[in-house]
Amino acid sequence: MTCSVIWDDTGLPAWGTAPRAAFWVAVEQAGPWGAKAFTQSRLDPAIGAAIEAAALAAGGRALLIRRPIARGEQADRxxxxxxxxxxxxxxxxxxAGQVSEPAEVLSLPWGELAGPDAVEVLRRVDWLAPLAEGVLLVCGNSKRDLCCAQRGRPIALELEREHPGRVWECTHTGGHRFAPTGVVLPSGQSLARLTVEVARAALDAADAGRLAPATFGPWHDRGRGHLTPVCAVAEAHVRELTGETDPAALAAVDSGDSTVEVRHSDGRVWTLRLALQDCPEQLAESCGKAAVTARSWSVLAVS
Known part of the structure; x- marks a missing residue:
């Protein structure tokens, strides 16, 4: 039995497990990916390692992406x-934009990518342009974890038929135990236990610059990676309470001692007390790995 099926049976929440990222860069690379995809693919490993390192050094995350099509049709473009x-x-x-050589990605102004607007990036990178539509990245890196390909790839294939060119398979996003997983752009929301219906709702909401209510709650919402885990849990909980879909409407502030204040742009404030607790059973966090003590976030009190 795969790790994600076992975790599904426990009902443990996915809150607070989003990969930390102040921005996301996704680069197309067709063909097979190894467990360490940036250095184990058809991409020049030196260039791949440099892109991955530059994103991490600037506080962001880089992913490789490929079109969700039959493997025999995968070819470098x-x-x-x-x-x-x-x-x-x-x-x-x-x-969004296109490059003829992946090394061109290294010319990005990495220090500007987490900024509040894209003005400086657009001024300095002539091959990028604003994209009004949302994009969904679904983890399908089987060499990193079998769950991701077995459970994520069918969703990517189906959504690609509905939204051609806007759904991509991507490399490791963490959280194999919550497969199928995905990342919604531009919000950066990480999703767990994707279904076609939830993925479709997330993509449609992204077109309107919103988050989808269908993604709210501890079963699907891993959180938004620009936040610390404790703040991501608090924000996600308030979104579930209120149904707030505007990404910019809530701000979470860590008050210390696992207490977070979530402020709404309309003046409302919630104070939440949270805890990261050990679970009674030991579970494998990835297929083929030994079981460890599982931990999950709980909201203890809200005022």
Whole structure:
């Protein structure tokens, strides 16, 4: 039995497990991916390692993406698609473009990618342009974890038929135990236990610059990666309570001692007390790995 099926049976929440990222960069790379995809694919490993390191050093995350099509149809194209999502702490923005050589991605102004607007990035990178539509990245890296390909790839294939060119398989996003997983751009919301219906709702909401209520709650919402885990849990809980879909409407402030204040742009304030607790059973967090003490976030009190 795969790790994600076992975790599904426990009913444990996915809150607070989003990968930390102040921005996201996605670069097209067709063909097979190894467990460490940036250095184990058809991409020049030196360039792949440099892109991954540059994103991490600037506080963001880089992913490889490929079109969700039959493996025999996977082939390198002369132009590679690139997406860049930033402004996650305020009004998220999304840029898209194509490069003929992946090394061109290294010319991005990495220090500007987490900024509140894309003006400086657009001024300095002439191959990027604003994208009004949302994009969904679904983890399908089987060499990293079997669950991701077995459970994520069918969803990517079906959604690609409905939204051609806007749904991509991507490399590791963490949280194999919550497969199928995905990342919605531009919001940077990480999703767990995706279904076609939830993925469709997330993509439709992204077109309107919103989050989808269907993604709210501890079963599907891993959180938004620009936040610390404790703040991400608090924000996600308030979104579930209120149904607030505007990414910029809530701000979470860690008051210390696992207490978080969530402020709404309309003046409302919630104070939440949270805890990261050990679970009674030991569970494998990835297929083929030994079981460890599982931990999950709980909301103890809200005022």
């Amino acid at each position: 002369s132009a590679r698609q690139v997406y860049l999502a930033g402004g996650l702490a305020g009004r998220p923005w999304l840029l």
